[in-house]
Amino acid sequence: MIKLRTYVYIDSLQPQLAEYIATASQGFLPVPGEALLWVEVSPGMAVHRLTDMALKATQVRLAQQVVERQYGSMVIHHRDQSDVIESGRVILNHLGARQQDRTRCEVAWQEIIRGMTPDHTVLINRQDRRGSMILPDQSMFILETEPAGYIVYAANQAEKAANITLIDVRAVGAFGRLILSGREADVDEAAAAALAAVENPSWT
Secondary structure, X not given: OOEEEEEEEEOOOOHHHHHHHHHHOOOOOOOOOOEEEEEEEEOHHHHHHHHHHHHHHOOOEEEEEEEOOOOEEEEEEEOOHHXXXXXXXXXXXXXOXXXXXXXXXXXXXXXXXXXXXXXXXXXXXXXXXXXXXXXXXXXXXXXXXXOOOHHHHHHHHHHHHOOOEEEEEEOOOOOEEEEEEEOHHHHHHHHHHHHHHHHOOOOO
């Protein structure tokens, strides 16, 4: 039996998140403004069949596929939202599932740290090299979710809501992790948007 863990639709990929995804993408690179669908299933090997069906049914492009024993995820995108939505419908039909059958997102950790010290920011910047750099005296928001894939939607909504910098967006594995930074007021606003996003994930 295939379990639908994450099903997240993004109508308009934000610039920082698009660039971040591209740093790890092994397929066709997404660009800002495109629609995107992130699907995660268990067991992981099942993602191959779902990817094949989505690509054959529509004109979507495959940005990324991660296949682990326990979980498998796929990321497809296209400038035409209808293609992305249709590919999702094909996937759900094959699973005999609805969007509401996806695993409910749980927040494993959330925290805002204000007025970051130089020692702390330097260490974070050395650890997370795919995103941008956090600067001393900025505030930092950390969010962890289970399943992992929901963190992508949280990051996109946070970027829409406020002038922040994406530091880390990890959406593969047991838990997803988002780290963003900026001025205190912007981080507060972005954090609120990210939490609202995972409490009420997108629908197509």
